[in-house]
Amino acid sequence: xxxxxxxDEINEWDDVGAAVILFRLMPKDLSAEVFAYLDPDAQxxxxxxxTDSELRGIIDELFLDDTVDFLEEMPSxxxxxxxxxxxxxxxxxxxxxxxxxxxxxxxxxxxEMLHFHADWTVxxxxxxxxxxxxxxxAITQLYVVDSGRKLIGGLTLRDLLGSKDxxxxxxxxxxxxxxxxxxxxxxxxxxxFKKYDLTAMPVTxxxxxxxxxxxxxxxxxxxxxxxxxxxxxMAAMEPIEDSYMETGVFTLARKRVVWLVLLMISATFTSLIxxxxxxxxQANLLLTSFIPMLMDTSGNAGSQASVSIIRSLTLxxxxxxxxxxxxxxxxxIAVLVGVVVSALNFLRIWLFNKDVLVALTVxxxxxxxxxxxxxxxxxxxxxxxxxxxxxxxxxxPMITTIVDVVALLAYFNIAxxxxxxx
Numbered sequence: 001x002x003x004x005x006x007x008d009e010i011n012e013w014d015d016v017g018a019a020v021i022l023f024r025l026m027p028k029d030l031s032a033e034v035f036a037y038l039d040p041d042a043q044x045x046x047x048x049x050x051t052d053s054e055l056r057g058i059i060d061e062l063f064l065d066d067t068v069d070f071l072e073e074m075p076s077x078x079x080x081x082x083x084x085x086x087x088x089x090x091x092x093x094x095x096x097x098x099x100x101x102x103x104x105x106x107x108x109x110x111x112e113m114l115h116f117h118a119d120w121t122v123x124x125x126x127x128x129x130x131x132x133x134x135x136x137x138a139i140t141q142l143y144v145v146d147s148g149r150k151l152i153g154g155l156t157l158r159d160l161l162g163s164k165d166x167x168x169x170x171x172x173x174x175x176x177x178x179x180x181x182x183x184x185x186x187x188x189x190x191x192x193f194k195k196y197d198l199t200a201m202p203v204t205x206x207x208x209x210x211x212x213x214x215x216x217x218x219x220x221x222x223x224x225x226x227x228x229x230x231x232x233x234m235a236a237m238e239p240i241e242d243s244y245m246e247t248g249v250f251t252l253a254r255k256r257v258v259w260l261v262l263l264m265i266s267a268t269f270t271s272l273i274x275x276x277x278x279x280x281x282q283a284n285l286l287l288t289s290f291i292p293m294l295m296d297t298s299g300n301a302g303s304q305a306s307v308s309i310i311r312s313l314t315l316x317x318x319x320x321x322x323x324x325x326x327x328x329x330x331x332x333i334a335v336l337v338g339v340v341v342s343a344l345n346f347l348r349i350w351l352f353n354k355d356v357l358v359a360l361t362v363x364x365x366x367x368x369x370x371x372x373x374x375x376x377x378x379x380x381x382x383x384x385x386x387x388x389x390x391x392x393x394x395x396x397p398m399i400t401t402i403v404d405v406v407a408l409l410a411y412f413n414i415a416x417x418x419x420x421x422x
Contacts, residue, residue, distance in 0.1 A: 003030060003033040003034045003037060004037050006030075006034045007034050007035075007036075007037035007038050007042075008037075010022070010034070010038060010042055010046075011038060011039045011042050013042075016045045016046075016048075016049050017049070019042070019045065019046055019049070020046060020049040020050055023035075023046060023050065023054070024050075024054070028057050028058075028061050029061055031057075031058060031061070032057075032058050032061030032062050033061075035058050035062065035070075036062060036063075036066040036069075036070075040070075040073035040074070041246070043070055043073070043074070044074060044075070044078060047074075047078055047081070047082075048078075052081070052084075052085045053085075055081070055082065055085050056085040056086065059082060059085065059086055059090065060090075063110045063112050063137050064090075064093055064094070064097065064110050064111055064112060065097070065108065065109060065110035065137070065218060066110075067082075067090075067094060068094060068097045068098060068107070071094065071098070072098075082094075093111060100182060100183075101183065103185060103186045103187075104182060104183050104184065104185065104186060105180045105181065105182055105183070105184040105185075105186060105189050105203050105214060106182030106183065106203065106211075106212070107186070108186055108189065108214045108218045108219070108222065109182070109203040109211070109212030109213060109214045110137045110212055110213060110214075110215070111211065111212045112135055112136055112137045113136050113137060113138065113143070113202075113212065113213040114128070114129060114132055114133075114136045114139060114142055114143075115142070115143045115144065115145050115149075115210055116128065116142060116143070116144050116145070116169050117144070117145060117146070117147070117169070118144050118145070118146055118152060118153075118168075118169055118170045118173065119168065119169070119170065120168070120169045121165060121166055121167060121168055121169065122160060122163045122164060122165050122166070122167045122168075122169065122172070123165030123166065125142075125160060125169055126160065126161075126165070129142075129160070137200075137213060137215050138199065138200040138213055138215050139157055140156065140157050140199055140200065141154060141156060141157075141198070141199065141200040141201075141202075141213075142154060142155050142156065142157060142160060143177065143202045143210055143213070144169055144170075144173045145209075145210050148209070149209045149210055150204075150207070150208045150209055150210070151177065151179060151202055151204050151208060151209070151210045152173070152175065153173035153174055153175045153176075153177050154173065154174055154177035154202065155169070155172055155173050155174060159172050160172075177202065178192060178196050178198065178201060179201060179202045179203065179204050180192065180201060180202075180203055180204075180214070181203070181204060181205070181206065182203055182204070182205055182206075182211060182212075183206075186222045186226075187222070187226055189201065189214060189219065189222065190219050190222045190223050190226065191316065193216065193219045198216070199215070199216045200213050200214065200215050200216065201213065201214045229392075230310070230314070230390075230392040232255075233390060233392035233393055234307070234310070234392045237255055237256050237259060238255040238256075238258070238259075239255075240252065240255055263398075263401055267401060267404070269405045270401075270404050270405055270408060273405065273408045273409060273412070274291075274408065277408075277412040284358070284415075284419060286353060286355060286358050287358065287361070287362075287411075287415055287419075290349075290358075290362045290411075291408070291411070293345075294362065294365060294366060294369060294407050294408075294411055295403075295404045295407055295408070297341065297366060297369070297370065298366070298369035298370055298372070298373040298403045298404070298406070298407040299373065299399070299400035299403050299404060299407075301334070301337065301369075301370045301373040301374055301377070301403075302373035302374065302376055302377035302399040302400060302402075302403040303377065303399055303400065304374075304377065305330050305333075305373070305374045305375075305376075305377030305378040305399075306377040306378065306380065306381055306394060306399045308378070309326065309377070309378045309381045309382060309391070310381045310391045310392055310394070313381060313382070313385055313391050314391075318382070319382075319385075320382050320383075320385055320386040322382075323379060323382045323383075326378050326379070326382065327375055327378060327379060330374040330375060330377070330378040331371060331374065331375060333374060334370050334371040334373075334374035334375070335367075335371065337370060337374075338366065338367040338368075338370040338371055339367065341366060341367075341370065342363040342364070342366045342367045342370075343363070345359075345362060345363050345366055346359045346360065346362075346363040349362055349363075357418055357419050358419070360418055361411075361414055361415045361418045361419060362411075364414050364418070365407070365410050365411040365414045365415070368410040368414070369403070369406060369407035369410050369411070372403065372406045372407070372410065373399070373403040373406070373407070376399060376402055376403055376406065377399050377403070380394040380398070380399065380402075381394045
């Protein structure tokens with residue numbers, strides 16, 4: 001079976017003893033590969049059921065980035081045990097990796113990689129590759145350094161295999177290799193992988209010395225993590241670290257209640273506006289029945305614009321400098337959408353209520369509120385990005401709260417102008 005499928009099976013087991021027996025039956029290299037794909041809870045149960053020598057065997061076979069990922073999810077007692085059974089070199093490497101910021105390129109990379117010296121021949125590089133291939137996390141992309149270990153270029157495995165043995169590596173390397181620093185943000189790393197269609201990327205320190213490589217499997221996890229975080233923020237919730245089923249009720253409630261309270265307080269403006277125009281309502285009660293429809297429609301219109309711009313910001317399609325162009329585009333969209341929706345709404349109200357003035361009031365207010373909602377929805381994420389805030393914070397709930405106020409003000413002021421006697 002594939003190691004991922006084995007891990008999926010073990011993740012479903014409640015019998016710790018059976019899982020431990022299976023680990024003892026598997027070859028060392030396979031057990032380490034399976035261990036890397038286990039859920040943190042299953043990893044913890046396995047570690048608690050095996051001996052120190054068996055744990056040392058797994059740690060020795062794991063790539064260092066997988067070891068660090070495992071330790072970051074474990075309680076301190078297991079971390080201390082792993083550090084105790086590991087050799088000094090492994091302990092030093094683990095401590096160095098754990099010192100990098102959590103969301104940095106340094107925390108994603110692994111030092112297990114192949115690198116060649118520029119003055120080697122192709123034959124010498126191939127011999128080095130054969131001797132050390134098992135210790136490398138990625139061999140499709142190879143990197144070349146000078147005598148001071150500074151990164152000077154890269155080449156593919158195809159380039160190496162397609163060149164003659166006496167050829168010097170310096171003649172076939174590509175100097176325009178894409179790399180990142182250890183302190184670069186993981187989201188920026190993911191963007192570079194996508195932009196250049198990479199499967200691996202070298203990581204250098206502040207002196208441009210090659211210190212590690214990031215592989216595509218870790219970047220896919222970053223993309224999933226970043227997308228999940230944005231989804232939570234767009235729904236006005238703090239992101240959770242564990243899966244939904246593993247997160248407790250009180251933790252989920254705590255993550256949600258803060259934003260709900262803030263949005264509830266901000267909605268106070270809506271109630272103040274309704275109270276201010278209370279006399280107009282009493283003069284024409286039919287106006288009151290259209291408030292929910294008006295607020296929902298304008299809120300949805302604002303959400304459409306904000307989600308589109310947030311996604312475009314994430315993909316690098318728009319920047320703050322494009323704000324006027326974006327606003328002008330959304331205004332034109334709002335007019336087209338607003339005219340269609342308002343016309344249909346006018347016909348609906350006239351047919352069912354036989355009140356032309358109310359129908360005209362609601363339809364004009366809807367056109368104005370949709371236009372305002374589109375402008376607010378597209379501009380707030382751009383302003384947030386300019387202020388170094390996450391644009392996802394300016395998604396549906398926040399936009400809806402602001403747009404509700406605008407929609408009500410437009411509605412009541414248009415009603416005062418159109419309907420006599422209010």
